[in-house]
Structure formats: C-alpha cells, structure tokens
Amino acid sequence: MECLRYQCLVWSVFLFLWVAGKAQQTLSNSTYILHQILLKNYNADIRPCLDCKTPLFVGIKFHLTALNKIDEIEGELSTVGYLKVVWSDERLTWDPTSNGVGNVMMPSTKIWTPIVLLGNPSKEIIHLNQDDAIARVLYNGTVIWHPGDVFRSRCEYDVHSYPFDKQSCSIVFTPWSYLASEITFLAASDHADTAFYQENGEWKLGLTSSSTYTKKQSSFVRFHFNFIRRSEFFVVNIIVPISFLSFLNCLAFAIPIQSGERVSYTITVLLSFAVFMTLVSDNIPKTSAPMSLLCYYLTSLFSGSVLIMTCVTINMSTFYTDPSIDVPPRYVRLHKMVTRGKRRKKLDERKRHVNCVSNDTRQSVQNSNEADGTTQNVTVTWHEVAAALDKIGLIVSLTYFSCITIGMILYTTRSKL
Incomplete structure (x- = not known):
C-alpha cells in the first residue's frame, strides 16, 4: 500500500513538470510569434503616430x-x-487574452526610441x-x-x-x-x-x-x-591650521631681540601662509565673479604677516640704535604710555611703605615720589623704546588676527543658516 502511494506521488511530480514545461514552451512560442507579428513591416525610423498632427508625449x-x-x-x-522613458506606440498593441502574453522585451535597436x-x-x-x-513593451x-x-x-x-x-x-x-x-x-x-x-x-x-x-x-x-x-575636511586641514598659524605669528614680538631669530621666524610664517594660499587656489575656480571669501581671509592674514615682519625689522633697528643718540620726546611719551601701569604700581608700593615709617620720613618720601612722578626727568633708553614697541605690536597683531578670524566665523555661520 505504501509502495503504491509512493508511485502515485512520483507520477504526480512528473506530470506537473511535464505540464509546466509544455506551458512554458507554449508561452515561449507565443512570445516568439508575437515578436514576428509586431516587427513585421515595422519601421523603426518613423516616430509612432496615428495622427501626426499632434505631438508625441514622452514621460x-x-x-x-x-x-x-x-x-x-x-x-x-x-x-x-x-x-525611465515612457511613451505610447500604437503599432505595438495586441490582445493578451489570445496568447496569454501581457508584455514582451525588445531590443531598442528594433523599435523606435527617442x-x-x-x-x-x-x-x-x-x-x-x-x-x-532593452525596452519593455506592454500589450496596450x-x-x-x-x-x-x-x-x-x-x-x-x-x-x-x-x-x-x-x-x-x-x-x-x-x-x-x-x-x-x-x-x-x-x-x-x-x-x-x-x-x-x-x-x-x-x-x-x-x-x-x-x-x-x-x-x-x-x-x-x-x-x-x-x-x-x-566642510569638516577643509576646516580641520586648512582653516584651523591657518588660524593657529596667524596667532603664532604674533609671538614674534615675544622673542628676545638679542636671540637674532625674529626675522627668520617671521619669514617662516610668511612662507607658510603662501603655501596655504597655493593649496586653496588650486582647489577653487579661477574666477573673480565672485571670489571666494577664503581668499580674502588668507590675503588679510598674509598682509598681517608682512606687516609684522616689517615691524620686527624696524624694531630691531630701533633696538640697535647708537646709545649716544638721544631718544626723541615722542618715543619717551610712548614709553611712558606703555609703562604707565608699572609706574603707578611702583608708586602704590611706596605709599604703602610710607605708612610704616615716621611722619617726618613719610613727608620726605612723598616729596621724593612727587619729584619722581612730575618734575624729575625720566631717562629712556633705546632698548626700553624697543620693548614698548614690542608690547604694542603684540597687542595690535592679536587684535587684528582675532577680529578677522571671528568675523570669518560669524559670516560663514550666518551663510550656512
């Protein structure tokens, strides 16, 4: 009994495969015949139109x-x-109920295509x-x-x-x-x-x-x-190094003049700016309508670096001026303006010291302080003038580069929004 069931199952499988193969063969034959019918007398050089007075709409x-x-x-x-190009070709229509084929694939070289x-x-x-x-043609x-x-x-x-x-x-x-x-x-x-x-x-x-x-x-x-x-790549590899480089440029005024490394330091920073400007110019269009804001930013930093190198050279000349030459009054006033805070702190220390001595001694010290602050002539050397110019240069350069960098950040943040 079990053997009979097994034989029936095997014959059922073979019968199903035979029927499926016949159906597939019939469908393939129907597709082949449909190809022959559709492409017979078909001219692929003429656009599909029954009424050629109206345009053919192509999606x-x-x-x-x-x-x-x-x-x-x-x-x-x-x-x-x-x-995805879709249009209608009235020459490629058929009744799908007659052959069971709803769509066929055709080479684009055998039918009209735009x-x-x-x-x-x-x-x-x-x-x-x-x-x-390859184009897919539907029955309609x-x-x-x-x-x-x-x-x-x-x-x-x-x-x-x-x-x-x-x-x-x-x-x-x-x-x-x-x-x-x-x-x-x-x-x-x-x-x-x-x-x-x-x-x-x-x-x-x-x-x-x-x-x-x-x-x-x-x-x-x-x-x-x-x-x-x-923009993360450009920020990390270009903008951030340039910003750090600009602030390093300000440290030229903190290097002792006697070391003799100031000029070489500023030239090195200047060449670094030139390298970054070359990298940026190679990656943006050569156009002036409009020019990249980053080019203006680099030009401003480069100009500041040139100005720092010029100031450093002039200040070195001031430092090594012949001590026998008197310091002009304008340089003396400049030195007093820069060192005003130090002189005021020194006077305050003297006043606190006065409180610890007798009245007579206090009066004499106050008179001495007044003489030092008002009537006594202050002797200023060229080295002190150079130190005052260094302090001014450091403050001005830090302010310059900070304003340019902050302005660049604010502008780009606003443009991104």
Whole structure:
C-alpha cells in the first residue's frame, strides 16, 4: 500500500513538470510569434503616430545613483544615473487574452526610441548609451525604456562661501532633431528619484526638483539638484591650521631681540601662509565673479604677516640704535604710555611703605615720589623704546588676527543658516 502511494506521488511530480514545461514552451512560442507579428513591416525610423498632427508625449524620470565629482575649476557636474522613458506606440498593441502574453522585451535597436540628448554638456555633445538598453513593451502599446550613462553636465558654481558653500546644478535632456510640435518631453515626477543613490563623501544631496520648458521650438526637461559641501575636511586641514598659524605669528614680538631669530621666524610664517594660499587656489575656480571669501581671509592674514615682519625689522633697528643718540620726546611719551601701569604700581608700593615709617620720613618720601612722578626727568633708553614697541605690536597683531578670524566665523555661520 505504501509502495503504491509512493508511485502515485512520483507520477504526480512528473506530470506537473511535464505540464509546466509544455506551458512554458507554449508561452515561449507565443512570445516568439508575437515578436514576428509586431516587427513585421515595422519601421523603426518613423516616430509612432496615428495622427501626426499632434505631438508625441514622452514621460521622463531621472534616477540618480551616484555623484562622481563636482569640479568647480572646470565647471562640470559628473553623475551616474538612468532615465525611465515612457511613451505610447500604437503599432505595438495586441490582445493578451489570445496568447496569454501581457508584455514582451525588445531590443531598442528594433523599435523606435527617442534620441535623448544631454542638453547642457560640459565638453562634447553626446547622446545616451541607448543601444544597450532593452525596452519593455506592454500589450496596450506602452513602451518603458531605461537608458543609463555617466552624465557630464555644465554647471556654474558660486564659491563665495567656500568651503561652506551650497551648489545648485541641473541636468537637461532634449529629443535630438525633433521639434516640440513632434515630441514633447514631460516630467513624470516633480523630483528626481534617489532611492538607489549612494552618498558622496564630499557633498551632501539636498532637495531635487524637475521642470519642463520649450525653447526655440525644442522641448526640454530639467532636473535640478542642490548639493551642500561637507566642510569638516577643509576646516580641520586648512582653516584651523591657518588660524593657529596667524596667532603664532604674533609671538614674534615675544622673542628676545638679542636671540637674532625674529626675522627668520617671521619669514617662516610668511612662507607658510603662501603655501596655504597655493593649496586653496588650486582647489577653487579661477574666477573673480565672485571670489571666494577664503581668499580674502588668507590675503588679510598674509598682509598681517608682512606687516609684522616689517615691524620686527624696524624694531630691531630701533633696538640697535647708537646709545649716544638721544631718544626723541615722542618715543619717551610712548614709553611712558606703555609703562604707565608699572609706574603707578611702583608708586602704590611706596605709599604703602610710607605708612610704616615716621611722619617726618613719610613727608620726605612723598616729596621724593612727587619729584619722581612730575618734575624729575625720566631717562629712556633705546632698548626700553624697543620693548614698548614690542608690547604694542603684540597687542595690535592679536587684535587684528582675532577680529578677522571671528568675523570669518560669524559670516560663514550666518551663510550656512
């Protein structure tokens, strides 16, 4: 009994596989016959139209899969993606109930397909890699086609806020050689599809949009993309080192003049600024409309470094002036202004000391203090003048670089918002 059941099960499996194979063979035969019928007397050079007085509407949807590169220097946007192109061909219709086939795949070289051209190429005019894409034809004549390629489109960049900039670029498609009265492109969606998009390490993808327009009797569909630069790399590797370098430049006034290392120190810092300016200039467009704010920032720091080197050289000349030459009164007043706090502190210490002595002694000390502060001539040497100039240079340079850096930070923060 069990053996009989086993034999029945085996024969049932064989019968099912035989029926499935026959059905598959019948379906394959039906698809082959359908291909022969549809392509018989079919002319792929003529656009599908029963009433050619009306335009053929072609739906376009762009699928962005990757961002290769945004080249600000060349003004080029390189992306990878594919299009979903949909139109209706009345010559490719059939009754699915007669053969059980609802759709067939056909090579794009055997049926009519629109020649989709990149409307804003960066270097050369090319059409999509459409010969390798296979089209799906539905029983009602709807043709769905997915050509893909690497798109190198033209884009105008605004690098004023570099490296905290946002860029807006577009990819435009148009039917080659056809007028808008013959073929009209329609955006199948109000935005580009990014379901398969892979994030870029340098740029973050923002909002996308799509639109259609007609220009000079030609139909165009535009896909607009917003990209936001990821500025962390530039902040860590350019802006932060430059900021630290600018404050190190101020320490030139703290180096003793007798060491003889001041000039070499300032020249080293100056050359470092020049290197950073070269690095930045190699990564931004050579344009003046507008120029990057970072270029102005580097130029300001470079100018401050040149000014510090000049002041250091002049101050060294002051330090080594012949002691036999009298110090001009303006330098004496400058020295008094800088050292006023020290002299006032010295007078306060003398007054506290007066409280510990007798009245007669106190009166004599006060008279001496008054003489020191008002009537006695103060002798100022060239070394003291140089020290006062160093103090002024340190304060002014720190204030200068701090104001420029804080202003840069506030401006870029406001632009990002």
